[in-house]
Amino acid sequence: MLDLAILGLLHEQEQHGYEIRRRLRDELGLFANISFGSLYPALSRLEAAHAVTVIESSGGAAAPSMPFTGSLSGERAGLRARRAGTPRGTKRSRKVYRITDQGRRLFEQLLDADERPGADDARSFGLRLAFARHIAPQARLALLERRRAQLTRRLATDQVRASGDTLDVYTRSLVEHSTEATEHDIAWLDRLIESERLKQPAPRSENREPHTGDAVTATKGTSP
Amino acid sequence: MLDLAILGLLHEQEQHGYEIRRRLRDELGLFANISFGSLYPALSRLEAAHAVTVIESSGGAAAPSMPFTGSLSGERAGLRARRAGTPRGTKRSRKVYRITDQGRRLFEQLLDADERPGADDARSFGLRLAFARHIAPQARLALLERRRAQLTRRLATDQVRASGDTLDVYTRSLVEHSTEATEHDIAWLDRLIESERLKQPAPRSENREPHTGDAVTATKGTSP
DNA sequence: GTCATCATGTAAGCCGTTACATGATTGC
DNA sequence: GCAATCATGTAACGGCTTACATGATGAC
Numbered sequence: 255m256l257d258l259a260i261l262g263l264l265h266e267q268e269q270h271g272y273e274i275r276r277r278l279r280d281e282l283g284l285f286a287n288i289s290f291g292s293l294y295p296a297l298s299r300l301e302a303a304h305a306v307t308v309i310e311s312s313g314g315a316a317a318p319s320m321p322f323t324g325s326l327s328g329e330r331a332g333l334r335a336r337r338a339g340t341p342r343g344t345k346r347s348r349k350v351y352r353i354t355d356q357g358r359r360l361f362e363q364l365l366d367a368d369e370r371p372g373a374d375d376a377r378s379f380g381l382r383l384a385f386a387r388h389i390a391p392q393a394r395l396a397l398l399e400r401r402r403a404q405l406t407r408r409l410a411t412d413q414v415r416a417s418g419d420t421l422d423v424y425t426r427s428l429v430e431h432s433t434e435a436t437e438h439d440i441a442w443l444d445r446l447i448e449s450e451r452l453k454q455p456a457p458r459s460e461n462r463e464p465h466t467g468d469a470v471t472a473t474k475g476t477s478p
Numbered sequence: 479m480l481d482l483a484i485l486g487l488l489h490e491q492e493q494h495g496y497e498i499r500r501r502l503r504d505e506l507g508l509f510a511n512i513s514f515g516s517l518y519p520a521l522s523r524l525e526a527a528h529a530v531t532v533i534e535s536s537g538g539a540a541a542p543s544m545p546f547t548g549s550l551s552g553e554r555a556g557l558r559a560r561r562a563g564t565p566r567g568t569k570r571s572r573k574v575y576r577i578t579d580q581g582r583r584l585f586e587q588l589l590d591a592d593e594r595p596g597a598d599d600a601r602s603f604g605l606r607l608a609f610a611r612h613i614a615p616q617a618r619l620a621l622l623e624r625r626r627a628q629l630t631r632r633l634a635t636d637q638v639r640a641s642g643d644t645l646d647v648y649t650r651s652l653v654e655h656s657t658e659a660t661e662h663d664i665a666w667l668d669r670l671i672e673s674e675r676l677k678q679p680a681p682r683s684e685n686r687e688p689h690t691g692d693a694v695t696a697t698k699g700t701s702p
Numbered sequence: 703g704t705c706a707t708c709a710t711g712t713a714a715g716c717c718g719t720t721a722c723a724t725g726a727t728t729g730c
Numbered sequence: 731g732c733a734a735t736c737a738t739g740t741a742a743c744g745g746c747t748t749a750c751a752t753g754a755t756g757a758c
Contacts, residue, residue: 256717272737283639283653292718294739347726348737373717374598386648415507424610429507431666435659442655480745496709516746518711571754572709 255378256296257305259285261361262385264306264353271297272348282384284377297351305357310350361385366393375404391454398450402443409436479602480520481529483509485585486609488530488577495521496572506608508601521575529581534574585609590617599628615678622674626667633660 263269263277271293278285300306353361365382366389379401386394412433415421421429487493487501495517502509524530577585589606590613603625610618636657639645645653 270737271739280639281642281644281649283636283656289719290738291720291740294737296717298739380652383652384649387646412507415504418505420505422611425505425608427666427670428604428607431663432507434666435662438659438662439655442651442658446651494709495711513747514710515712515748518709520745522711 255373255381256285256288256292257300258361258364258385259381260293260296260300261305261353261357261364262381262388264351265358265361265385265388268309268350268352270348270350274351282381284381284384297349300357301351303356303360304354305360306351306353308349309352311348362389365389366397379404391450395447395450395454398443398447402440402447405436405440405443409433409440412436479597479605480509480512480516481524482585482588482609483605484517484520484524485529485577485581485588486605486612488575489582489585489609489612492533492574492576494572494574498575506605508605508608521573524581525575527580527584528578529584530575530577532573533576535572586613589613590621603628615674619671619674619678622667622671626664626671629660629664629667633657633664636660 259278259282260274263274263282269277271290274297275288275290275293278288297306301308365385379397382397386397389397412429416426416429416433483502483506484498487498487506493501495514498521499512499514499517502512521530525532589609603621606621610621613621636653640650640653640657
């Protein structure tokens with residue numbers, strides 16, 4: 255699941271590990287404080303699988319496919335010069351990763367094929383929804399409806415539990431609150447689903463133009 | 479955390495592994511479908527730590543320091559007789575566990591000392607609340623208030639996230655919904671806390687000011 | 703006598719953690 | 731020059747999963 259999160263972030267913008275961690279915390283909120291002991295091995299794995307490539311592992315400019323001097327001292331000089339322009343940041347000795355075409359394929363594959371059992375459902379769904387803008391409208395709808403079905407099932411088992419007479423006060427309160435929370439979640443999903451339906455009124459069996467891939471481009475280059 | 483759940487169930491009634499799993503699923507709801515690959519090793523660990531003892535293992539040996547007939551056929555006959563009384567179940571070759579005094583101590587210790595980082599907060603709290611009736615009133619109150627503080631912190635970070643301008647539609651919706659859910663949780667906790675305070679009006683161990691003045695929301699009555 | 707269910711266990715693996723080790727850059 | 735921060739990595743471990751192995755009991 256971490257792989258999915260990483261690919262999702264790199265989908266938007268090339269970045270280095272340390273920064274990925276920050277965005278995971280500040281933007282996604284999931285993986286509140288993912289540890290480097292998870293993150294870096296994950297990046298290595300993805301690189302080995304050719305899902306990402308290192309486009310810069312030292313000082314050069316982060317511009318895509320822009321060749322730069324191999325001179326280490328030259329790079330250093332360049333960075334010193336650049337530092338004057340940017341008050342903070344712009345460190346050296348970092349590896350900037352970029353997602354590959356294969357990585358993009360893997361991303362989409364993970365996005366709708368993963369949902370492995372044993373995984374935290376809520377987290378898994380949250381992660382997918384956070385990247386929902388990158389997927390086709392009908393896949394988005396399917397994601398929402400799968401989640402809705404999941405919650406409906408939970409509601410059913412909660413009600414069975416609540417109907418038992420063996421629960422003590424605290425457990426009963428817990429179950430009742432859980433039921434309310436689930437109902438709240440479902441109502442929210444229903445609003446999202448309706449809003450999706452309004453955006454794409456007719457599902458139209460096949461040959462649906464698969465979302466022209468603009469709007470995804472990196473809006474900012476190397477800006478700190 | 480599984481250890482805590484097991485001890486909590488055995489706290490109430492001696493049982494064998496298979497049955498513990500069923501109660502974990504049907505009563506607690508947490509550990510929806512704990513696997514035997516987790517459960518049995520956990521029981522073995524607890525036994526090795528003298529937190530539980532095997533009080534009956536119908537197949538033959540393994541009863542600790544309690545001698546009984548070594549006759550296999552004898553055991554079988556006894557079980558056959560017992561089966562007639564109970565229409566289903568009452569299998570043989572199972573190990574019935576009982577919690578020990580040491581286990582009870584461990585239980586209480588886990589109950590308020592655990593809360594390890596990296597654990598699923600909600601699940602951990604739910605588990606503790608499910609066993610809340612076994613702990614001292616002030617410990618119960620402390621549990622609720624710790625959880626409340628936790629959720630308040632979450633609310634704060636969610637609000638920071640929401641105030642950023644980089645979030646896309648779906649992520650924003652997610653954060654907003656998460657905020658609502660957390661507020662809902664806090665309101666529920668406040669109801670529980672108030673009801674606890676009513677049950678034990680004056681904590682007054684020494685320097686305790688029963689900080690009133692909360693009276694937060696409480697939109698709906700405690701009993702639906 | 704065979705199949706479903708109850709019952710216990712082991713082995714391998716996944717996915718995350720903390721703790722530890724190292725080094726570059728920059729502020730003071 | 732020294733400490734704080736940025737940045738990357740390795741090692742050991744934790745807690746759970748699935749897959750596999752075994753066997754007893756009861757229904758038919």
